[in-house]
Amino acid sequence: MRIAIYGYGNLGKGVESAVQAADDAELVGIFTRRDPSALRPATDTPVYSANEIENFKDKIDVLIICGGSATDLPKMTPSLAEMFSVVDSFDTHAEIPNHYRRVDEAARKGGYLALISAGWDPGMFSLNRLYAASILPNGKDYTFWGRGVSQGHSDAIRRIEGVADARQYTVPVPEALESVRNGEMPELTTREKHRRECFVVAEEGADLVRIENEIKTMPNYFADYDTTVTFITQEELDREHKGIPHGGFVIRTGTTGPENRTRHTIEYSLKLDSNPEFTASVLVAFARAVCRMAGRGETGARTVFDIAPIDLSPLPREEVIKHML
């Protein structure tokens, strides 16, 4: 399959690397809205201006769109789905139905297939919520995120006056995790599920008390959480907090049998040293399915829920049945 990347940030770089790991995939180009000559890809993949994408209509099987969910993808995915089969990682949960509708319309108009919201959440976590809920209808599921870096929360801290740099970790509360695993099916508040750890580099002479207070009282981002703020030097931030790890847990406990007396726990967890590289690996696996399904004549928008798992594997069907079933 011939893959191309649209957008070359952390996620695009991850896709570039994930395509190298897929024996059946070839990377035909990287498209950027920046000056193409300014990009230094890790491989010898040619770089083109995003304006040239229309000239590649017959040269790309699946275009992986690596833009941000806030402003890029709501425009990019519908417009590109008219010209290519595409995969994106749109992750603004509340906006997914609208995004789906717009992409579906565009993809049908162009006669292409478009998979939206792939990655790990939405993505693999969503799949695990669906599988578990379908198997154990009498139950309750919980999603915990972390320990991992939240880019959005780190950015929010950096916007505070006097902050030079910052890194925020989302951390599941161990007691909540244990209670869920034990099948206690607790009702958990926002504060009881996660805490937030902030590592902040202040500008010289900045008012640390005010900064800490502004962080801890910031609505939506921090006010509803137990938040710790630790001031460190830029050197320490660069040394100890340069990675983008993430992960989390999807746990469903439920009951079966006469009078629902029998208890079961289903748990799926991820521990990722790099959030964008793992997300990119998921995108490439789902690009494989999109390539196959488009080849079978399917058009319109799809989600991870619509993909038969067999289509994700590069291995022949007989081998998958023989060795993985």
Added chain:
Amino acid sequence: MRIAIYGYGNLGKGVESAVQAADDAELVGIFTRRDPSALRPATDTPVYSANEIENFKDKIDVLIICGGSATDLPKMTPSLAEMFSVVDSFDTHAEIPNHYRRVDEAARKGGYLALISAGWDPGMFSLNRLYAASILPNGKDYTFWGRGVSQGHSDAIRRIEGVADARQYTVPVPEALESVRNGEMPELTTREKHRRECFVVAEEGADLVRIENEIKTMPNYFADYDTTVTFITQEELDREHKGIPHGGFVIRTGTTGPENRTRHTIEYSLKLDSNPEFTASVLVAFARAVCRMAGRGETGARTVFDIAPIDLSPLPREEVIKHML
């Protein structure tokens, strides 16, 4: 959907209960090779002789076949797949390709759809092996079973002279689990992955030393494992070991990024108070997908790999996208 059960052992009883928990399913009958009047179902579902099944061709959407993999399913599933869309839990891993072939031929002949080898392993564990391997091609996966009761191993002990009753637990070795989780990708022998705990009730006057020795040296079943044998009374066995718990772990660790320096861990685990009740719950969810796919005109054999997850859910597609993605 109209479901029927073929075979009323522990698994059949679990299906009976799981159908009650599914709002969109109706249980139209239980079919048995025993005398129907001898069965006492937990619900007021009518019981019929297995010989009558042909008369129900237009009254059942999906028949869930609850027989054993050793001798029942290899005959039952192909013969019933000529008359009904079916689901089974065939779990003799080495024989799955042959079983698939036979069932596929029968189902195509009759124009029905047949899902084989659903449950948790094969089943949910297989799905997790496939998803994880497709996402992280540079990696290695491990399956651990337990702590849980192995019926086959318990039976093997009961066949030893002087043994009145027995219960065998398969237990993952904690050090092996930890090494895998840490991404060490160890090469593990059979002995290093699991140990076996046996609780044995001896007949009066039996030679305990000989029984223990016969268990520990039994080829295939115990000789390759660290095995402990504990003699207990029938009362203790009935009191402390009457359940059929099981579970286990599918863990894949792999690397991504430049020079494969970034590490990730994907883990799926089950903790089941009742192996047959959970397996039954999986069968009912997949029966839903079979019902829908057969309604779309699909015929032949399928595995869990072929099922788009959306088809497992009783909820409307829009609601699943809105609330679970």
